[in-house]
Amino acid sequence: MRGSRTTGAIAVALCTMMTGASVASAADGTGGLAATPAPAPATPASPAVTTQSAPATVIKVTAAVSLTRSQTKSVQRRVHVRADGRIGTGTRSAIRRYQSKKKLMRTGRPNLQTLRAMKLKFAETIAGRMARKAAAPSPDGTFPIQGPWHYGGAATTFRARGGAHQGVDLFAACGTPLVAASPGQVRTRKYEARAGNYVVITGTPGGEDEVYMHLKSRSPLKVGDAVQAGTPVGTVGDTGDADGCHLHFELWTAPGWYAGGHTHDPTATLDAWAAAAGNPAGAATS
Numbered sequence: 287m288r289g290s291r292t293t294g295a296i297a298v299a300l301c302t303m304m305t306g307a308s309v310a311s312a313a314d315g316t317g318g319l320a321a322t323p324a325p326a327p328a329t330p331a332s333p334a335v336t337t338q339s340a341p342a343t344v345i346k347v348t349a350a351v352s353l354t355r356s357q358t359k360s361v362q363r364r365v366h367v368r369a370d371g372r373i374g375t376g377t378r379s380a381i382r383r384y385q386s387k388k389k390l391m392r393t394g395r396p397n398l399q400t401l402r403a404m405k406l407k408f409a410e411t412i413a414g415r416m417a418r419k420a421a422a423p424s425p426d427g428t429f430p431i432q433g434p435w436h437y438g439g440a441a442t443t444f445r446a447r448g449g450a451h452q453g454v455d456l457f458a459a460c461g462t463p464l465v466a467a468s469p470g471q472v473r474t475r476k477y478e479a480r481a482g483n484y485v486v487i488t489g490t491p492g493g494e495d496e497v498y499m500h501l502k503s504r505s506p507l508k509v510g511d512a513v514q515a516g517t518p519v520g521t522v523g524d525t526g527d528a529d530g531c532h533l534h535f536e537l538w539t540a541p542g543w544y545a546g547g548h549t550h551d552p553t554a555t556l557d558a559w560a561a562a563a564g565n566p567a568g569a570a571t572s
């Protein structure tokens with residue numbers, strides 16, 4: 287049962303929220319959340335998610351929260367928890383409910399956006415850490431196809447088919463490994479009739495969403511997972527409405543995939559990644 291109540295400060299704030307009490311008072315005023323931060327986050331995109339093997343950390347909460355007597359009881363029941371870096375399913379769905387209510391991306395993870403919405407002081411520490419990381423030089427991305435590839439013909443370029451084609455098709459042998467081009471977080475992993483198995487990665491350093499379609503089988507990634515450039519995404523396939531095995535790749539401007547962003551031609555970016563990876567395009571087909 288420990289798994290369902292093991293997220294430390296985040297879970298506590300969330301539970302407080304779920305009782306209907308104001309969590310804002312936990313974030314300002316006297317004390318705030320005196321949490322022992324979990325070990326350094328694996329990635330900036332999911333700051334409070336630690337590695338699975340992280341040692342247990344005791345979180346003590348000393349916030350003075352104004353609550354009714356019954357609410358106080360329910361909060362006190364929840365304040366002393368052990369955080370082992372894992373997030374139980376109960377906590378994930380509670381986070382999703384909260385994110386849904388606040389119209390945040392429903393990742394089920396306590397990402398920076400969510401921490402800020404909770405008005406947790408902790409969020410500023412994370413934001414500072416992320417800003418320092420962003421300031422450091424970082425690789426611009428990795429070419430996503432781990433093997434020989436080539437562009438298609440005129441019908442598979444960006445805005446082909448009378449503008450309907452929102453991405454670019456990159457042909458490669460079925461089963462060729464695919465990796466994330468940029469670090470980020472999995473926004474969507476689904477199957478749809480046209481896209482087949484597909485994955486959307488958001489929160490990349492450039493603020494864009496990257497879309498990978500027609501994967502041979504379901505991606506091993508799950509919504510909310512943090513990825514690095516080079517993290518396996520799946521393999522090249524032809525699921526959905528695909529004529530031959532290929533990666534249909536899209537780039538969306540912030541705020542991203544069907545969330546207010548728009549697609550733009552990813553060809554130059556792909557070419558740059560391919561050149562850097564020493565894996566330039568082979569001859570195009572028609």
Ligand SMILES: [Zn+2]
Pocket residue numbers: 442451453454455534535
């Ligand atoms: Zn396509």
